[in-house]
Amino acid sequence: MKTLAIFGGTGQTGKLVLETALKEGYKVKALVRSPKKVELANSKLEVIEGDVLSADDVIRTVENADVVLSLFGHVKGSPQWLQTNGTENIVEAMKEAGVKKIISLSGGGLPVPDKDKPKLADKMIRFIMKVAVPKILKDAVLHAAILRKSNLDWMIVRGPRLTNEKPKNEYRVGWVGVNASTKISRADLADFILKQIESDEFVHQMPFVSE
Known part of the structure; x- marks a missing residue:
């Protein structure tokens, strides 16, 4: 089985991804700022204390991995x-280690102008984000630009409002306003992310996953 380098594995969605990845037999290297937040004990889990803003910590995490899951926010x-x-x-760590594939998690506020067809509710959400959290939205846009220029096999999974509802085990994969709703459970989003580890269907794309 592949080894995954996970960033953001203690967040609400990241925790579900990490737990399920281990259940599915993957080896996991997880970079966390606070190891106490990792409540799992598993022989296939290596917890690395550090910060994604430290190049050395990131290099240690990416070494010997097959796929990177970037779930921090x-x-x-x-x-x-x-x-x-x-x-x-x-x-940079992926290039140094020869790792090619990265799956990054972002929100529906990150636009894909040639494919998104935002409806009124979507436009309102984006407007609120631009007013309330413009720096976070700009940060998401810049991170996407870095991935596009990276020559890596990247994909950005975008989600709408996340809930802690039980998984429905079905969801739509479309674009904002196209075959999409305005929410999804974290469990279903985690399921989609994990499926992309073995799939190249959405490489170099930014699919929007919703109920």
Whole structure:
């Protein structure tokens, strides 16, 4: 089985991805700032204490991995360019280690102008983000630009409002406003992310996953 390098494995969605990856037999290297937040004990899990903004910590995490899952995001007090600078570190580490595939998690506020067809509700959400959290939205846009220029096999999984509802075990994969709704459970989003490890269907794309 493949070895996964996971960044953001203690977040609400990342935790589900990490747990399920181990259940499915993957080996996992998880970079976390606080190892106490990892409540799992598994022989296939290597917890690395560190920060995605430290190039050395990122290199240690990516070494000997087959696929990178970039699931980290902003929390209260995060640096302004967390996703941009963290992604730069990950891309450089991947190139150094010879790792080609990265799956990055972002939100529906990150636009794909040639494919998204936002409806009124989507436009309202994006407007609110531009007003309330413009720096986070700009950070997401810049992280996407870094991946596009990386020459790696990247994909960005975008999701709408995330819930803690039980998984429905079915979801739609489309674009904002196209075959899409405005929410999805974290469990179903985690399922989609894990399926992309073995699939190249959405390489160099930014699919929007929703109920």
